[in-house]
Amino acid sequence: MTRIPNSHSGLDPLSKQDYQLWLAEPDGSVRSAGLLQVAPDGEVRPLLAADIGNTEGIAVTVEPEGGSAQPTSDPMMQMPLTG
Known part of the structure; x- marks a missing residue:
């Protein structure tokens, strides 16, 4: 398992929500x-x-349980991919 750091160890488990990973395309x-x-x-x-x-970057958002077709919240993490 991979540990994603924050103010303590890992991510806070969510109730009735999920963390969703997004790939950002060149067209936005x-x-x-x-x-x-x-x-x-x-x-x-x-x-x-x-x-x-x-893909030009990745982001993580908090979404309703089961995820969304498009992000419904601002990213809690985003980062460009280069090279």
Whole structure:
């Protein structure tokens, strides 16, 4: 499991919400890369992206349980991908 740091260890488990990973495309659109699975201790199971194509960045949002077709909240984390 991969640990994503914050003010304590891992991510806070959510109730009736999920953390969702997004891939940012060159045209400004985003597509879902799936939901992050968070253990009770905050550890996050890794996600494998099969095809990242021309992805320019990634972001994580908090979404309603089961995820969303498009982000419904501001990213809690975002980062560009280079190289």
